[in-house]
Amino acid sequence: MNSLKEILEAKVKEINQNSAKKRQINKWINGYRGKVICFQVNKEAYHLVFEQGSVMLRHGNYSSCEFSYIGPQDAIVNIIEGKDSAMSAGLKGVIKGWGSVNEAIEFEKLLRE
16 A cells, blocks of 8 residues: 555646646635645645645644544545545544545545546
């Protein structure tokens, strides 16, 4: 299995090369400076920064993100790949989520559409 970092790097590249996803980011941001989504697997942490029409990956935690996914790598990868959702994984006790569920829903919609 690829590392969380490699999976996130591939997703960032995919989103940044897709004009429909860039428009979706702009709609999601809706006048804000940006949105931040965090991922934590054991001691490894990354966050995605969404700004006007682009996304970038950064290493480490971000103190004030819209939503944090905390749990085992396979569960988080399933969410990133659209095979599961934060809501479902959280209800099953597979992950912990921290932040706005509405923001998680918008992020996951971006991944799936």
